[in-house]
Amino acid sequence: MISKFQIAHKNLLRKKARTLLTLVGIILSSWVLVSLLGFNRGYEKALNRDIDNMGYQVMVMAKGCPYEAATMMLQGGAGLRYIEEDVAKSIETRPEVDKVTPILMQAFFDPNKGDGGGIAGYFGIDLATFPAMKPFLRFHKGGWFKDPTAAEAVMGYEAAELEQREVGDLILVPEKNVQLQVVGILERTGTQDDGTIFVPLKTLQKISALDKITTIGIKVKKDADITKLEAALYQLPDMQVVSFSQVKQTILKLIATARVMVLSIAVIALLIAMVGVVNTVLMSVLERKHEIGILKTMGAMPGDIFRLVWTETLILCACGGLAGIGLALGFARLSDLLVRRVLPYAPGGELVAIDVRLALLTLLIIVAVGLLSGMYPAWKAGRIRPLDSIRGEG
Amino acid sequence: MPGNGISLEAQGLTRIYGRGSEEVRALDGVSLQIRKGEFVSFMGPSGSGKTTLVNLLGCLENPTSGDLHLAGRHIFGHGQVLGERDLTRIRREVFGYIFQNFYLIPTLTVRENVALPLAFYTKPGADVEVEHILGKLGMEHRLDHLPGQISGGEMQRVAIARALVNRPEILLADEPTGNLDTTRTGEIGEILQELNRSTGLTILMVTHNPELGRLGGRHIEMRDGQAYET
Ligand SMILES: Nc1ncnc2c1ncn2[C@@H]1O[C@H](COP(=O)(O)OP(=O)(O)OP(=O)(O)O)[C@@H](O)[C@H]1O
Ligand SMILES: [Mg+2]
Numbered sequence: 001m002i003s004k005f006q007i008a009h010k011n012l013l014r015k016k017a018r019t020l021l022t023l024v025g026i027i028l029s030s031w032v033l034v035s036l037l038g039f040n041r042g043y044e045k046a047l048n049r050d051i052d053n054m055g056y057q058v059m060v061m062a063k064g065c066p067y068e069a070a071t072m073m074l075q076g077g078a079g080l081r082y083i084e085e086d087v088a089k090s091i092e093t094r095p096e097v098d099k100v101t102p103i104l105m106q107a108f109f110d111p112n113k114g115d116g117g118g119i120a121g122y123f124g125i126d127l128a129t130f131p132a133m134k135p136f137l138r139f140h141k142g143g144w145f146k147d148p149t150a151a152e153a154v155m156g157y158e159a160a161e162l163e164q165r166e167v168g169d170l171i172l173v174p175e176k177n178v179q180l181q182v183v184g185i186l187e188r189t190g191t192q193d194d195g196t197i198f199v200p201l202k203t204l205q206k207i208s209a210l211d212k213i214t215t216i217g218i219k220v221k222k223d224a225d226i227t228k229l230e231a232a233l234y235q236l237p238d239m240q241v242v243s244f245s246q247v248k249q250t251i252l253k254l255i256a257t258a259r260v261m262v263l264s265i266a267v268i269a270l271l272i273a274m275v276g277v278v279n280t281v282l283m284s285v286l287e288r289k290h291e292i293g294i295l296k297t298m299g300a301m302p303g304d305i306f307r308l309v310w311t312e313t314l315i316l317c318a319c320g321g322l323a324g325i326g327l328a329l330g331f332a333r334l335s336d337l338l339v340r341r342v343l344p345y346a347p348g349g350e351l352v353a354i355d356v357r358l359a360l361l362t363l364l365i366i367v368a369v370g371l372l373s374g375m376y377p378a379w380k381a382g383r384i385r386p387l388d389s390i391r392g393e394g
Numbered sequence: 395m396p397g398n399g400i401s402l403e404a405q406g407l408t409r410i411y412g413r414g415s416e417e418v419r420a421l422d423g424v425s426l427q428i429r430k431g432e433f434v435s436f437m438g439p440s441g442s443g444k445t446t447l448v449n450l451l452g453c454l455e456n457p458t459s460g461d462l463h464l465a466g467r468h469i470f471g472h473g474q475v476l477g478e479r480d481l482t483r484i485r486r487e488v489f490g491y492i493f494q495n496f497y498l499i500p501t502l503t504v505r506e507n508v509a510l511p512l513a514f515y516t517k518p519g520a521d522v523e524v525e526h527i528l529g530k531l532g533m534e535h536r537l538d539h540l541p542g543q544i545s546g547g548e549m550q551r552v553a554i555a556r557a558l559v560n561r562p563e564i565l566l567a568d569e570p571t572g573n574l575d576t577t578r579t580g581e582i583g584e585i586l587q588e589l590n591r592s593t594g595l596t597i598l599m600v601t602h603n604p605e606l607g608r609l610g611g612r613h614i615e616m617r618d619g620q621a622y623e624t
Pocket of ligand 2: 444445446568600
């Protein structure tokens with residue numbers, strides 16, 4: 001005995017090249033679709049994780065002070081303004097505030113870094129409060145400084161890798177000619193911390209001949225009213241308030257256009273695959289007019305023929321969809337890299353997040369689209385009459 | 395015997411094809427009766443309406459006018475036109491068809507081709523043992539061959555086997571040997587005659603081959619859309 005499924009399947013193997021080309025189309029579009037859907041979800045997740053990994057939800061700094069270390073480094077530390085350490089103490093007394101930590105950001109020009117020199121970013125941190133605010137930081141090797149004035153440094157994973165330092169090695173602070181001993185190297189976090197060198201606040205203040213700070217990180221109490229706190233902070237003279245929930249909104253807004261684009265591309269890819277499927281199946285129906293007519297003389301109902309042709313589309317789309325999703329999973333890192341290149345801001349970690357649910361959803365979409373595109377050829381095939389095939393041929 | 399041994403009864407069957415504004419009267423009021431178990435051969439010049447007639451008798455299409463009764467049951471007539479589903483229902487209960495071009499599915503083996511009708515419809519009492527039918531037609535050694543790997547005569551045997559799986563009452567053969575040489579034609583003719591004799595299968599066969607035509611117990615000569623008994 002032979003089933004309709006076998007008939008459909010064997011027919012697809014008849015024109016192998018054509019079936020393969022159509023499959024490639026479906027594979028590519030399902031690959032694109034699942035990757036883009038994965039990106040749509042992964043990006044926000046990664047952004048959230050990035051912001052959570054800051055440890056603080058609000059940052060206060062002097063007006064004119066660039067709040068991103070990257071920007072600060074690009075400007076070579078120029079234009080940095082400073083805040084008195086007391087400000088941190090006064091903020092800590094507010095009811096919404098859980099913890100505060102004072103930070104001094106400094107950037108020094110290192111002529112030996114990269115081609116023609118580069119900027120080394122140093123964070124002076126308070127041993128008593130900073131690690132407590134970032135309990136998720138893990139050490140690859142070593143640990144925090146012995147005491148708040150030690151001539152020691154903790155390096156972010158990438159900073160250590162770049163400078164090729166191990167725990168126990170010495171590093172030279174550029175411009176200042178001060179030596180610090182590396183006591184710890186952090187695990188990779190996927191954030192800016194990876195490229196930073198942490199030094200005790202007092203030590204960095206001494207090196208820079210300053211008694212001020214640049215930044216205050218504020219951890220807000222659970223369920224506290226952040227907006228109220230922000231409003232109060234804005235009253236501080238010459239201060240700039242950065243709230244990460246705002247930053248997140250801004251970034252998401254920036255990225256919204258990109259996401260719409262990304263989804264349009266997915267839809268277009270899907271449409272192209274759909275046209276391919278219609279074309280292939282319709283062609284194979286027209287080529288088989290005689291055979292289909294003869295199936296009708298054997299007792300096949302129009303609905304039988306419809307299902308037969310529909311099954312062919314289903315097989316094509318299910319196989320193509322599965323293969324595409326498999327490729328997307330296999331090459332997720334590659335898509336990650338590609339996406340990173342075109343984005344204005346890319347958080348660390350996995351940007352293209354594909355899980356089982358998303359894979360199933362994609363497969364469902366592909367199969368649904370396939371069945372939709374199979375409808376016209378299948379309907380057309382169902383309408384072929386026996387005589388259309390038997391009559392009029394040489 | 396339903397219908398008093400009369401299998402098919404046609405009255406004034408007419409089929410007109412419109413070719414633009416010009417009308418072609420392919421079949422012009424043919425009336426005839428075919429009894430159960432008859433082997434009827436239809437002969438006549440090309441374009442005389444043989445195919446048109448057997449297609450109407452075989453319920454492959456609707457006539458322009460005229461009546462057709464099948465085993466006493468009224469099929470065509472009174473201006474009513476049957477839809478494809480109704481025609482299919484009649485065809486699969488009553489008819490088996492073979493054609494000049496065998497129309498085997500090239501991707502399926504001999505065995506699968508013969509079993510194909512069963513994928514759509516299995517009549518109670520169908521011959522589901524396709525090897526058995528193929529064996530009787532001398533094809534037991536080609537069961538797993540593809541149509542492209544067997545000869546024309548063998549292909550027509552496969553097509554006959556396929557037409558027989560659902561045990562039709564009437565076999566309709568439109569120029570079954572049109573693509574075969576004399577030897578193969580003779581073999582197919584013998585098979586048809588044997589089927590008619592041993593199983594009482596009613597056969598309606600169109601042919602241009604006079605020797606094959608002589609096999610039938612009854613001969614109908616077609617000319618200009620009209621049928622003449624000879
Ligand atoms: N679908 C059609 N449309 C228009 N004219 C048709 C159609 N089918 C058949 N005819 C015409 O009807 C007439 C009878 O055709 P038919 O096929 O019945 O002849 P035939 O006796 O079977 O001929 P042959 O021996 O060549 O097979 C011919 O003139 C043919 O051109
Ligand atoms: Mg003919």
